[in-house]
Amino acid sequence: MSEPSTIRTVSRFESQLLRIARYIVKQLPVDQAQRLLLEKIERPPCLSADCLHLLKDTLRKGMILYLVRAGGWKRDRFLRDGVGKFGRLWERIPVERLTLSFGKPTLELLLWLTAAKVKEEKPFWRSEITRQSVGDQLFVFLTYEAMKQNDHETGASMRTSNVCMENALIRLAYAGDFASGNRLPVPSFDIWLREPGIYILEALQPFLEQRWLTVEREKSKIVDWNEMNQQGIAQGDVLNAYLEGVEKANRRDLGRFLVQVLSRIFRTNDVTPPFWVGGLQGAGPARLSERIDTHRNALSVVRQVNRLRGWQNSARTSSYMDEDYSLNQFWLSEWDRFDLNTVAERAERVLQQVEPLRMM
């Protein structure tokens, strides 16, 4: 005979909070949460134990499902102590090291989302982002995605708060969203390049590949020169910071999403600059230097091939006696796996086509 399940009772506010939490971790469709985000409801002084229990359960199950679906399920190899290890995410690393914690920042955000009229109020943040755990920052990332899906205006409003601007994962996944006349500093990726954040980056490689590929493909729809220029600059700044971080952490495998984006774009030999800038309308800025800069910045993702080439060159000169020999061997095998020689040649040819002084 099975034990009777415990029935937990929550208030109306707590019920809405839990439904919003489920929506954010992609366990509830948007139409069931949309109305809740538009309502203003009075915030209680505290949450009940039942509510907290259910919230923990939601976060626990929701995050696991999200990371598995995003890419954790895929069998692939990633570096472990300088050596490649193959398998699904939970096969490559002991489960106990895949622990995420969620604290006050997650709770504060949920309380704000439930109580406030989300569309009309900019989220505040009481604690500094440095005190947020990886789990909290991942929750903010999912919240931003959810708000973008819910309403373009809500996403735009949230984007202007430090909650989003200082979240390196949001900036990596949605670099173009932060393109503006004022060049925003890129937050540090440190928290994502050590445990457990680094395993989230592994799981999100397929998601990041799809995001960046979509953005590159949609560049040909951009008609405004200034918009193209700013998007390219924002992308370049984020990628530079990210790749510098992965290089420093000896985790070049985490640049795989970029490698795959470039491989897919340069699958054929007929890619030319109009793939990116073909949609730009009009003569552009008055000065030639600004037009050239716009074209160069449109190719800020392609330009990363120079860094990958640098990794390749340094890996080739590595000797058996070097400490990072196995790391370099791993990178060389990645280079062959994705035929990066061919990809790099095609990419470099495209980069030359936007250089005014290079003879073709």
Place this chain on the structure above:
Amino acid sequence: MSRAYRIKVKESISQDLSASDEVCSDLEILEILPGDAMAELLAEELKGRGFTEKEGKLARTNAGVTVTVDPQNGEVNVKAEKQDHVELETEVEGWGYDDVGPKESSIKKSLTESAKADLAKRAKRQQDRLQAEATEELEGTMEDVRKELNDAVNAITREALKRKAAQMGRIKEMTEDPEAGSLTIKVEV
């Protein structure tokens, strides 16, 4: 009975205008010889083409367009600059009434602001025109500059290959076809 009177305001400006446009890029130089030796070859080649050395860089100005090359790192800057001097004047007039409406001083102030705004607009148009001319000059020279710099790079590449070959052994035979851009060197090692 109110009496109307005409108010005329004259404003003028005298302004120096300048506009520029530039392109920065870098030359692709193969390190056949050590970096310093390649830099020296490039500097000599460019001097032969009319460039003069200044603060470690080679520069040449022709018809308002300056090409500057840093032989150490191959950075190139092509800049077009234009200057002009404009003297503009304008006159605006308005009407005032001696018993109603704003006072003469405030009418004059308003007319002066209007005149200055008109001059500023005309000066901006002149600035835009000058900028367009500078950009057009730059665009007009790009093809020639590109060809010349690539010729220079090819020349130093050939020379570097010859010197490298001489270092490796005895040159038995050397055939050069400038039209086809080929160089064949047979070296006895």
